[in-house]
Amino acid sequence: MIRRMFDCRLCTLFLATMLTGLLCLPAWGETNQENAKSEDSDSWRQKAVQNARIMSGVKWSPVAEGMPTRGGYFKVGTEYTGVPYSSVKSVGRDIGFDIYLKTFLAAVQNPQSVVYTKNLKGKVSNAECYYGKVCSTYTSYALQCGFPYVSRLCGPESRNGVTLVEPQSAQATQVGDFIYTPPKSVGAGSHIAIVTEVTMNSEGQVSHVRVEESRPQTTQNTNRSAAKFNSHLASRNNKLYRITDLDAWHGENRADSFRFPNFEEDSASPQINRVLLLDLGDWVPYNKDQVVKFNIMDKDSQQVKSLIIKRGDTVVETITDPGTGVLERSFSTCGDYAAYCELGDGSRSQACEFSVCDLDFALPDEEIRIHEPWELHFSSANLEIAAVHIWSNQNMYGRNYVFLTEEDRKNGKVVIPADAIQHQGSTQVWLIGENKYGRLKKRLDVVVKE
Secondary structure, eight states, rough: HHHHHHHHHHHHHHHHHHHHHHHOOOOOHHHHHHHHHHHHHHHHHHHHHHHHHHHHSSEEOOSSSOOOTEEEEEOHHHHHSOOOOOOTTTSEEEEETOOOHHHHHHHHOTTTTTTHHHHHHHHHTOOSEEEEEHHHHHHHHHTTHHHHHHHGGSSTTOSSSSSEOOOOGGGGGOOOOOOEEOOSSSOOOOEEEEEEEEEEEEOEEEEEEEEEOSSSHHHHHHHHEHHHHHHHHGGGGGGEEEEHHHHHTTTBBBBBGOOOOOEEEEESSOOSSSEEEEETSSEEEETTTOOOEEEEOOOOOEEEEEEEEETEEEEEEEEESSSEEEEEEEOOEEEEEEEEETTTTSOOOOOEEEEEEEEEOOOOOOOOOOOOOOOEEEESSOOOOEEEEEEESSSSEEEEEOOHHHHHHHHHEEEOGGGGGGEEEEEEEEEEETTTEEEEEEEEEEBBBO
């Protein structure tokens, strides 16, 4: 009897405990959503590290004199790690956003390419090399943006889904956080860097924090002790930020919505043509009627018999016994082209691929005013217009992207919304088109009225 009463009490206690536990548990859907959110956060953070390493880990060596960098030139035969630092803007091309990484690597192997024959120093602020990246395009690439955000527009004042990390210390840091350095003075440049590794010691405390960034001459990779990282955060009013919702932070500006960046292509190991290369490298777009310079190098002495240039399946030109050196051609018909050499043993060389494209646009005849919508009309050939970039010269925070829809492209016009231009005065308007080989831009300037 005593044993039966004891068993019943145990049963009652067990049932009560189970019931209490069930009442305290969150709904299955809520738990599932939280776990999915956590897994998604971990996934994009690791992806950000992988993307950053594509650009910071690449190795290359100049094959000719003349490749400019801050304070001089890259040295022939010296191996460099990370892509060059250069704020190419609309004059040169950004590696990853405007061209493939392999296009840059092909240009490096051509002694007559633009990386050796073009110098942006004195023509474009904060630029030297025709191909390059800067801190903002490097971090935007890592964080899977379709188009780069300048560093000062990455924080919570400008974006949703991002917050200041508290406390501002190594112990609170996570992979994927970014460090923002504000400008020293009005009009000066700011800086941004991304955390790519957090190392814990045996006590579970952060011992080191690795930060990667784009700085002259190439990308930099710095693994600081926790104490040194804290000192770095405390200097120059640096701020450590964390993206809590990547979708909200991106808005419409997601890499997977556009052809570029192409992380899969950039992370692959390309086979660079040893017979023939273009002045822009390989796998690259040209503007209509732009001169294309074919450099027949024949590095392995295979005896070039002819150079064949094709548009699609149509042979455009066959040049017999071209010898070695540079041949120049321009193309008025837009399309995808390939050029290859027929060799002495009857084989063909690897083909160089490029496209010929056209884009144009017109600003409205009437005055453009702040806080008022207006129409931009455009045309393009062999390019899909992806975005319009509005850039105020009067206010360094006055930058906005307007992304186009299929309907916009079909109609050849896009409405620039009222909130896209919020500052009067000199303003840049960039039309940006893309195809499978890269992006091209055209810029017009306008004075916006109040």
